Amino acid sequence: MTSAGSGLTLLQTCALSLLVFTGASQFALVGALAAGGSPFTAAAGAFFLGVRNAFYGLRLSQLLALPRAVRPFAAQWVIDETAAVSLAQPTRRSARIGFLVTGLSLYVLWNLTTLLGALGAEAIGDTDAWGLDAAGPAVFLALLAPMLRTGTERLVAGLAVLLGLGLLPVLPAGVPVLVAAFAAPAVLWAQGRRRGTGRGDAKERSDAPARGGIPEEDR
Amino acid sequence: MNIWIAIGVTALGCYAVKLAGLLVPAGALERPLVRRLAALLPVALLAALTAQQTFADGRTLVLDARAVGLAAAAVALMLRAPFLVVVGAAVAVTAGVRALGG
Numbered sequence: 001m002t003s004a005g006s007g008l009t010l011l012q013t014c015a016l017s018l019l020v021f022t023g024a025s026q027f028a029l030v031g032a033l034a035a036g037g038s039p040f041t042a043a044a045g046a047f048f049l050g051v052r053n054a055f056y057g058l059r060l061s062q063l064l065a066l067p068r069a070v071r072p073f074a075a076q077w078v079i080d081e082t083a084a085v086s087l088a089q090p091t092r093r094s095a096r097i098g099f100l101v102t103g104l105s106l107y108v109l110w111n112l113t114t115l116l117g118a119l120g121a122e123a124i125g126d127t128d129a130w131g132l133d134a135a136g137p138a139v140f141l142a143l144l145a146p147m148l149r150t151g152t153e154r155l156v157a158g159l160a161v162l163l164g165l166g167l168l169p170v171l172p173a174g175v176p177v178l179v180a181a182f183a184a185p186a187v188l189w190a191q192g193r194r195r196g197t198g199r200g201d202a203k204e205r206s207d208a209p210a211r212g213g214i215p216e217e218d219r
Numbered sequence: 220m221n222i223w224i225a226i227g228v229t230a231l232g233c234y235a236v237k238l239a240g241l242l243v244p245a246g247a248l249e250r251p252l253v254r255r256l257a258a259l260l261p262v263a264l265l266a267a268l269t270a271q272q273t274f275a276d277g278r279t280l281v282l283d284a285r286a287v288g289l290a291a292a293a294v295a296l297m298l299r300a301p302f303l304v305v306v307g308a309a310v311a312v313t314a315g316v317r318a319l320g321g
Binding site: 008012015016019020021022024025027028029031033035036038039040042043045046047048049050051052053054055056057058060061066071072074075076078079128129130131132133134135136137138139140141142143144145147148152153156157158159160161163164165168169173176177180181182183184185187188 | 221222223224225226228229230232233234236237238239240241242243252254255256257258259260261262263264265266267268269270271272273274275277278279280284285288289292293296302305306308309310311312313314315317
């Protein structure tokens with residue numbers, strides 16, 4: 001797919017798909033490498049995108065009640081889709097079947113399409129002329145859109161866009177995305193603080209902007 | 220070689236968090252703040268990545284055919300189009316704008 005257009009070989013593209021098997025992280029890694037990021041900043045961004053899978057795992061381990069010996073094998077299939085299907089099932093038996101069927105079929109299909117996409121991209125040559133460089137951001141947008149349910153998510157997204165674009169010219173490749181990740185704790189912290197000050201310390205809040213504003217007026 | 224390092228580190232890290240979710244006792248990660256943060260981290264990362272891959276050319280910001288393609292994808296998302304249609308719309312519109320000399 002897009003990775004073949006970013007300088008990865010066919011083997012590297014397929015290994016990434018087989019070993020990582022969580023779509024957003026794969027695209028993020030490829031994008032960061034294509035932009036000239038170091039392998040470690042690229043991997044860090046991809047890793048943070050994969051952290052949500054741990055929370056799917058938490059819900060699934062209670063639901064599926066897998067034997068300990070099976071868990072290391074089941075883990076690779078803990079992704080958005082299998083979690084969504086399994087958590088929607090009414091019984092443990094159907095949840096287990098749902099997890100197995102979704103995991104197996106997605107794993108096979110995903111890796112087959114990766115292979116075909118990589119072969120196809122090699123055959124096409126200039127992927128930019130076909131607009132394939134727009135596929136990466138479109139995939140991210142499609143993954144992001146269902147997450148923007150409340151104002152908090154939109155605020156985080158907006159702040160992350162500003163940080164990601166604003167810092168791009170000044171920081172090494174791959175680093176601005178990691179800095180943009182701080183939009184999440186920053187918004188949570190600001191909200192927690194607002195709730196805290198709302199209870200009785202409103203004076204400090206009204207003072208804060210004034211104190212911050214003085215030096216600017218002096219300049 | 221660098222790419223193999225990146226693939227290896229990412230694969231290990233992503234597998235480790237998947238496995239951790241299955242193995243860790245429920246209480247350890249069930250704190251509300253941790254859950255909120257885990258839900259918001261992908262939002263921040265995806266938003267930043269979307270913006271960068273749309274408007275960045277190396278380390279400079281540009282406005283080119285990709286922005287039009289992304290707008291098409293956004294429209295497709297609002298119409299609740301399936302995933303492949305959304306991506307296809309972005310690719311087709313970007314290629315179309317480039318073909319017209321944009």
